[in-house]
Amino acid sequence: MAGRGHVAVSADLEALGQAAAAYVAERSAEAVAARGRFTVALSGGSTPPWLYRALVAPPWSERVDWLRWHVFLGDERLVPADDERSNVGLARRELLDHVPVPRDQVYPPPVEAGAPDAVARAYEARLRAVFARLAAPVPRFDLILLGLGSDGHTASLFPGMPALEVRDRLVVASPPGSLPPPVDRVTFTLPLLDAARAVLFLVAGQDKAATVRRVLDGDADLPASRVRPRDGDLRWLLDRQAAADLATTA
Ligand code: 6PG
Numbered sequence: 001m002a003g004r005g006h007v008a009v010s011a012d013l014e015a016l017g018q019a020a021a022a023y024v025a026e027r028s029a030e031a032v033a034a035r036g037r038f039t040v041a042l043s044g045g046s047t048p049p050w051l052y053r054a055l056v057a058p059p060w061s062e063r064v065d066w067l068r069w070h071v072f073l074g075d076e077r078l079v080p081a082d083d084e085r086s087n088v089g090l091a092r093r094e095l096l097d098h099v100p101v102p103r104d105q106v107y108p109p110p111v112e113a114g115a116p117d118a119v120a121r122a123y124e125a126r127l128r129a130v131f132a133r134l135a136a137p138v139p140r141f142d143l144i145l146l147g148l149g150s151d152g153h154t155a156s157l158f159p160g161m162p163a164l165e166v167r168d169r170l171v172v173a174s175p176p177g178s179l180p181p182p183v184d185r186v187t188f189t190l191p192l193l194d195a196a197r198a199v200l201f202l203v204a205g206q207d208k209a210a211t212v213r214r215v216l217d218g219d220a221d222l223p224a225s226r227v228r229p230r231d232g233d234l235r236w237l238l239d240r241q242a243a244a245d246l247a248t249t250a
Pocket of ligand 1: 043044045047048073076087146147148149153154155156204226
């Protein structure tokens, strides 16, 4: 498993949330100490709420320097923020409404900007502007949070789709993937993911077990296998069910 990152397994979803919160708090503290800010990209899906719920409660809620957070979304479904499928809506409900991250340091994709490609370009421009203001000309997130679909997708990079091959953009549009919900999306591209100082995959559930194994075996057909931070920490936090097929290869 060398080169595929550090893998840790938690007993259940609650423990996974706690382990993830500890990692996020550590990356946040390091970034604030080194650069005075913490740039983080959140993800959607059903697993991150376990992290968010851990973060909004002690001890993490008191240890994290929320005022230094700058929050983006690694991918977003093109629906209004109050739609229950919105990733930023989820992040607000479960995390951002409960902690003092300044509102003007939360940067959701501008879903109202028009066609998917226009939203992607506007978000990339926003991202470049924020990182320029933060004196970091090459956008290098302190942490990008990712999930894994049972088809191997991550963020909104779906198997076989052109978005996966894009090298000259940071954010692109992605048509509805093979899994629900069937909506247009925008997504970070591999070059932006690979520039991060840290990438954290959170994966839970029996239906992910075979895919986790394929990704950690390096199956290049799966988008998640292609996330390889050039000079950053790659970490997988799994629950026991998602890790079920790994034991047989140990
Ligand atoms: C999205 C997500 C997506 C998600 C995976 C895993 O917008 O759909 O960002 O990439 O992370 O589908 O989702 P679960 O946590 O529900 O397994």
